[in-house]
Amino acid sequence: MTPEPPASDNAAATSRETSKSSSALLEIRDLHVHFRTRDGVVHAVEGAQLSVERSQTLGVVGESGSGKSVTAMTVIGLTRFPNATISGEIEFDGIDLVNLPDNQMRSVRGRRIAMIFQDPLSSLHPLYKVGWQIVEAIQTHEDVSTSEARTRAIEALHEVGIPSPEKRIDSYPHELSGGMRQRVMIAMALVLKPDVLIADEPTTALDVTVQAQILDLIRRLKDEYGTAVVMITHDLGVIAELADEVAVMYAGRVMEKAPREVLFTSPELPYTWGLMRSIPRLDAPRPDRLDSISGMPPSLINLPPGCPFHPRCPYVMDVCLTKEPELKQSEPGHLVSCHLEIKERQQIGRDLQTQYRS
Amino acid sequence: MTQPINNEASNAPRPNRPGGGLRSSAADYARTAKGVLFSSMFRYIVRRVIWGILMLLVVSALTFVIFYLLPAGDPAAIRAGRYATPARIAQIRHQLGLDRPVYYQYWVYMKALVVHFDFGTSFKTNLPVGGEIFRRLPVTFSVAIGAVIIWVAIGIPVGIISAIKRRSWLDRVTMGGSLVAISAPVYWLGLIALFLFSKDVGVIKVFGGSGSYVPFFQDPGAWFSSLILPWFVLAAAFTAFYARMVRGNLIETMNEDFIRTARAKGLSERRVVFRHGLRAALTPVVTMAGLDIGTLLGGAVLTETVFNIPGIGRLAYDSIIGSDLPMIQGTVLFGAFFIISANLIVDVLYAFLDPRVRY
Numbered sequence: 004m005t006p007e008p009p010a011s012d013n014a015a016a017t018s019r020e021t022s023k024s025s026s027a028l029l030e031i032r033d034l035h036v037h038f039r040t041r042d043g044v045v046h047a048v049e050g051a052q053l054s055v056e057r058s059q060t061l062g063v064v065g066e067s068g069s070g071k072s073v074t075a076m077t078v079i080g081l082t083r084f085p086n087a088t089i090s091g092e093i094e095f096d097g098i099d100l101v102n103l104p105d106n107q108m109r110s111v112r113g114r115r116i117a118m119i120f121q122d123p124l125s126s127l128h129p130l131y132k133v134g135w136q137i138v139e140a141i142q143t144h145e146d147v148s149t150s151e152a153r154t155r156a157i158e159a160l161h162e163v164g165i166p167s168p169e170k171r172i173d174s175y176p177h178e179l180s181g182g183m184r185q186r187v188m189i190a191m192a193l194v195l196k197p198d199v200l201i202a203d204e205p206t207t208a209l210d211v212t213v214q215a216q217i218l219d220l221i222r223r224l225k226d227e228y229g230t231a232v233v234m235i236t237h238d239l240g241v242i243a244e245l246a247d248e249v250a251v252m253y254a255g256r257v258m259e260k261a262p263r264e265v266l267f268t269s270p271e272l273p274y275t276w277g278l279m280r281s282i283p284r285l286d287a288p289r290p291d292r293l294d295s296i297s298g299m300p301p302s303l304i305n306l307p308p309g310c311p312f313h314p315r316c317p318y319v320m321d322v323c324l325t326k327e328p329e330l331k332q333s334e335p336g337h338l339v340s341c342h343l344e345i346k347e348r349q350q351i352g353r354d355l356q357t358q359y360r361s
Numbered sequence: 362m363t364q365p366i367n368n369e370a371s372n373a374p375r376p377n378r379p380g381g382g383l384r385s386s387a388a389d390y391a392r393t394a395k396g397v398l399f400s401s402m403f404r405y406i407v408r409r410v411i412w413g414i415l416m417l418l419v420v421s422a423l424t425f426v427i428f429y430l431l432p433a434g435d436p437a438a439i440r441a442g443r444y445a446t447p448a449r450i451a452q453i454r455h456q457l458g459l460d461r462p463v464y465y466q467y468w469v470y471m472k473a474l475v476v477h478f479d480f481g482t483s484f485k486t487n488l489p490v491g492g493e494i495f496r497r498l499p500v501t502f503s504v505a506i507g508a509v510i511i512w513v514a515i516g517i518p519v520g521i522i523s524a525i526k527r528r529s530w531l532d533r534v535t536m537g538g539s540l541v542a543i544s545a546p547v548y549w550l551g552l553i554a555l556f557l558f559s560k561d562v563g564v565i566k567v568f569g570g571s572g573s574y575v576p577f578f579q580d581p582g583a584w585f586s587s588l589i590l591p592w593f594v595l596a597a598a599f600t601a602f603y604a605r606m607v608r609g610n611l612i613e614t615m616n617e618d619f620i621r622t623a624r625a626k627g628l629s630e631r632r633v634v635f636r637h638g639l640r641a642a643l644t645p646v647v648t649m650a651g652l653d654i655g656t657l658l659g660g661a662v663l664t665e666t667v668f669n670i671p672g673i674g675r676l677a678y679d680s681i682i683g684s685d686l687p688m689i690q691g692t693v694l695f696g697a698f699f700i701i702s703a704n705l706i707v708d709v710l711y712a713f714l715d716p717r718v719r720y
Contacts, residue, residue: 081624113627120625125618130640130715140626175716191626 027054028231029078029116029199034091034101036070036077036255038084043304047073049255050091052330053233055199055248060225060232062246062263064239064278066300070255071235075201078233079116080108096198114144117192121204123184127176133160133187134172140191159190163220182213186220193224200225201233206241218244239282243267251275254301254311257330261337268356271339271348273316276355310342318343318351405720406709413701418471420697424690425467434684436484457484470690480694481687483680490691494673501672503577503584504664505657507592512599513650517643519600520607525634527612536608539601550597551667554590572669588670595664599653603646610642617641644714648707655703659696 036048048070055061063071076082078093078100093100095116103111120126128136137156138149147155153172160168163186176184185205192200202221206214222245225232234245242249242263249266251259251274259272270276277296298315301307307314313323322342330340333349341348437454438445445453454460458469473479480490519539523532557563559570569587577584614620615638623637624630660674669675673692680688712718 079625081621109627109629111627113625118625120618120622122618126622128619128623128637128641129717130644139628143627177717188622 027056028096029233030054030092030094031074031078032092032094034074034077034093035089036073036082037088039086039088040304045303046306047255047303048077049306050257051252051255052257052260053250055231055233057198057231058225058229059247060222060234060245062242062249063233063235063252064237064242064249065252066237068300068303069252070303071252072203073255074252075118075203075233075235078199078201079112079118080105081112110144113140113197114195115197116199116201117195117197118201118203119185119188119192119205122208123181123188124176124208126188127184129176132173132175133179133191137172137187137191137194141194144195155194156190159194160187162193162224163187163190164216165190180213181209182216185209185213185217189217189220189224193228193230196228197230199231199233201235203235204237205234207236207238214241215244221245239278251278254306255303256311256340257338258312258340259338260330265334265337269349269352270355271333271337271343271345271352272341273318273343273348274312276352277315279355310340402709402712402720406705409705409708413705416701417694417697421471421474421690421694422467424693425463425470425686428686428689429463436684436686439684440484470687480691483688484685485680485683485688490687493676493688494691494695497671497673497676499576500574500670501658501660501665501674503588504591504595504661504670504672504674505654507588508596508599508657508661509650509654511592511596512603515596516600516603517607517646519604521611521634521639523604523608524611524615532608535604539604542597542601543605545597547594547598547663548667551591551594551664554594555668558590560586571667574668574670591661591664591668591670594667595657595661603650606649607642607646610645611638614638614642644711647714648711651703651707651710652700655699655701655706656696658699658703660692 031051031053034048034051035046038045038047051070051074053061053063053074063074065071073082077089078095080100080103082089083105089101091101095111098111100108100111127133131139134153134156137159138152141147141152141155142149145152157168157172160171165171165183165186171179171183176187179187185208188205200221205221206217209217218241221232221234224230232245234241236242246263249261249263250257251266251272253274259266259270259275261270266275267279270279274296277294280294281296283293296315297317301311301314309325310316310323310328313319316323320342326342328340328342330338333339333345339348343351435450437450437457437459440457441450441453451460458466461469470481473481478491480494482489483493486493519535523535526532555562555570558565558568560566560568560573561570563570568589569583570590573583573587575583575587611634615634619641620633620637623633628637660672660677662674662678664670665672665674666678673695676688677692677696679685680692712720
């Protein structure tokens with residue numbers, strides 16, 4: 004059995020020409036993803052709004068369970084479980100991904116929107132050579148001979164900086180180091196030159212020096228191919244490295260969205276402040292213990308009423324208990340979902356940053 | 362299974378290939394890597410064979426000890442017949458060497474076995490044990506092969522379907538049924554099958570009944586008819602067990618990260634399940650199947666007894682009833698031999714099924 008010929012070439016789903024549209028390359032509007040489970044309905048994503056342009060990197064930050072990964076998986080249709088309800092809009096290059104039939108979704112997935120994952124060892128099939136796995140990705144979407152696909156796989160491995168790729172292509176994943184494996188994943192994702200690369204915590208399982216290399220690689224490939232990158236992470240350091248635009252997610256919602264410089268110089272959301280305070284810093288007086296956000300991330304089954312962050316928010320007001328804040332523009336390009344007065348939160352945000360930057 | 366990248370092909374020397382220099386060095390690399398693998402595997406196999414022989418020694422000694430420790434019929438008395446005088450029994454005991462110390466008997470037995478590959482002669486029938494076992498080997502093999510085919514052909518697909526259609530009514534019915542099949546003892550199931558389908562006593566007289574075995578080369582049709590019930594009875598529990606095992610393994614595998622990667626690549630769900638999921642889920646199943654086949658080749662005692670099939674299992678049963686020590690020894694050693702061999706084969710096979718395994 005050789006990999007199947009490309010799935011039905013549906014013009015709408017697979018045309019590579021950019022359809023002229025005013026919206027971004029990938030735009031998510033008011034996305035809701037719910038899972039019915041035995042314990043109740045999990046509101047994994049609740050009204051998420053994100054967008055990313057070609058050659059841009061969108062950073063998505065948040066704690067575990069904030070809906071980052073579910074949002075990403077929903078984009079490529081991997082959350083279409085029988086117990087899932089997905090509503091809202093995901094528009095990719097003029098295609099409505101939420102309602103796209105499965106077979107057309109498959110030809111978008113991997114070919115036009117590729118995804119890489121956290122742990123490259125468990126994400127590669129342990130029993131197949133890495134070359135086989137890359138060749139399979141190519142042959143799934145393009146009708147090319149195995150030897151041609153193999154040549155391209157070697158090129159792709161070379162491209163991601165794997166030394167002597169013509170040997171490495173016959174390696175099994177366990178024969179490679181963690182960094183090499185993630186490079187293989189990236190090669191596999193980028194060999195079809197996708198429009199969007201979704202990276203779900205791609206550096207979490209790697210050690211720090213390798214992390215920097217992988218981030219460099221992603222940045223270089225993004226610039227070279229004009230790929231739009233969605234970088235999902237809980238590491239603000241990665242965001243500071245790479246992102247053009249940052250979305251902070253909490254309890255399935257995008258609570259703050261801003262260009263990177265704006266977010267790091269004047270964050271306006273108490274949750275973002277908490278995230279920033281909890282980063283250890285070398286350039287600040289060392290506190291006795293590292294700040295952390297008090298409390299626990301909320302249960303996505305029984306969300307607190309009002310603002311989902313209110314039980315943990317040091318600035319909580321009466322209105323927060325009953326009314327959920329909307330994601331509203333505070334400055335051009337800077338969206339915040341908080342009941343605090345704009346002036347007040349801008350002040351606190353700036354103070355926080357000067358306190359650290361001095 | 363042909364893979365897009367065929368390792369045999371890429372390891373073969375390819376003189377007339379463009380860019381031959383680089384390629385052939387890669388091929389050399391692969392060849393030496395394989396050479397190292399084989400030499401270390403050869404050492405491993407030799408080590409395992411030596412251990413296997415030691416194991417057989419232990420098994421034979423234990424069989425001797427257990428035979429004399431546990432209450433059993435006196436072989437001499439059984440051979441002498443019902444109205445034998447004590448003197449006659451003593452004479453027979455002396456003839457069989459049973460009046461010598463146990464360790465001496467064991468020594469004589471092992472000497473004959475090692476030097477002449479002689480398994481001794483039956484206390485009861487005076488037939489050579491080795492010849493008797495080899496004569497019955499095709500019978501036991503016939504029983505085993507059919508059962509294996511049935512359980513693989515039914516158990517694995519049922520497991521796959523149950524895993525894919527998890528929590529569907531199909532899954533519930535097959536898994537419930539498998540529980541019954543696992544719990545049903547062979548001697549009970551065998552009798553039920555005989556009462557329902559055998560030509561002699563059955564309600565529906567279709568298949569050969571108890572004791573109807575004929576060798577394949579004598580009459581293939583009758584051979585098949587006589588074995589169909591034993592095959593299904595023997596395979597029932599195995600089928601159920603394998604269905605459950607395949608289901609469990611596949612469900613577990615389908616939650617792995619590499620399955621998510623396969624889906625993210627845009628593969629069809631069928632390909633995700635069969636090429637990615639099943640490939641990983643079946644590796645332990647192959648191991649289990651190897652061991653089970655080895656065990657069965659040592660004789661399916663219950664099945665062969667219920668259906669009165671003249672195989673090694675039936676021989677073992679009869680020799681235990683008749684306190685026929687050389688025959689017991691022979692069948693036990695054969696069983697142990699098959700199990701040890703199956704273990705070794707499975708372990709070696711594993712290195713080919715899973716590239717992470719090295720010896």
